[in-house]
Amino acid sequence: MIECKNLTKRYMTGDIETVALKGVTFTIEEGEFVAIMGPSGSGKSTLMHILGCLDSPTSGTYFLDNHDVSKLSDDGLADIRNKKIGFVFQAFNLLPRASVMRNVTLPLIYAGVPEAERIHKATESLNGAAFPEKFWYHMPNQLSGGMIQRVAIARALVNNPSLILADEPTGNLDSKTGDMVIETFQRLNSQGHTIVLITHEPDVAQHAARMIHIKDGSILTDAPVKNRRIIHKTLHHES
Ligand SMILES: Nc1ncnc2c1ncn2[C@@H]1O[C@H](COP(=O)(O)OP(=O)(O)O)[C@@H](O)[C@H]1O
Ligand SMILES: [Mg+2]
Incomplete structure (x- = not known):
């Protein structure tokens, strides 16, 4: 599904x-749950921007679903991005003056989806993100950090993307709330979604099935996670 060969990225200031990236090569199959782990400044966000079609590499190739996206124009990247990728960022970038429902349906409004279908899809993704129905018409400032991150996950799901990219999604959360967010990713993965989780925290990366460890723009290790932490089954009983 993802095939990166010799990706490099240079910034000039x-x-x-x-x-920021010194020749990165890996593939990710459909249905995988991969953590990209590394210290601050190692190139994680740069890699995520390329994987998410927000930016192009300086050199190297990137195939997403068999499309060569490494040489696309900004418009071409935007098109692929809207169709194939759902983003969850650390900073909860919801619209503050819009309800949960409106925040989640927004990508569909941009895509020209009719209202009844928008509500239907938003309902499905809010349920998929385990977001309680009683808060669907609340405003973001009425919600806890964990609930806001669930809205962000629901919004990422609403286009039915082939890939979910999460950059430090638990970075602003306490560990219990962070666990609930990770639980949601594990459940979505068990339902077939491909997930790439970017984190500098080894504890968080431990919940993925595979870990790619990067440092100074290069891959140090790429291996299955040993003693993987599974939380979604136990939490599932509570909901
Ligand atoms: N837009 C930019 N312009 C110049 N340098 C950048 C830019 N973005 C990132 N960098 C540099 O590239 C390196 C990797 O950054 P980044 O990908 O953000 O790492 P991480 O997400 O792992 O903290 C750092 O040295 C950072 O300062
Ligand atoms: Mg970063």
Whole structure:
């Protein structure tokens, strides 16, 4: 599903060049749950922006669902992104003056989906993100951090994306709330969604099935997670 070969990314700030990715090669199959782990400044967000079709590599190739997206224009990238990728970011970038329902249906409004279908799809993804019905018409400032992150997950799901990309999705949460968010990702993965989770926390990465460890823009290790932490089954009984 994802095939990256020798990806590099250079940034120029004035005369200063930063090489954020130094030739990164890996593949991710449909249905995998992969954590990309590394310290701050290692190139995680740069890689996520390329995987998410938010930016292009300086060199190398990136195939997403057999499309070569490494050489697309910004418009071409936007098109692929809207169809195939759901994002969950650390900063809960919801619209503050819009209800939960409106935040979740927004990507569908942009895509021109009729209202009845929008509500139907939003309902499905809010349920998929285990977001309680009684809060569907609440405003973001009436919700806890964990609930807001569930809205962000529901919004990421609403286009039925082939890939869910999460950049430090538990970064602003206490560990119990973070666990509930991870539980949701594990359940979505067990339902067939492909998930790439970016984190600097080894504890969080431990919930994925495979870990790619990057440092200074290169892959150090890429292996199945040993003693993987599974939480979605136990939490499932409570809901
Ligand atoms: N837009 C940018 N312009 C210049 N340098 C950047 C830019 N984005 C990231 N960098 C640099 O690239 C390196 C990797 O950054 P980043 O991908 O954000 O790492 P991480 O997400 O792992 O913290 C860092 O040295 C960072 O300062
Ligand atoms: Mg980052």
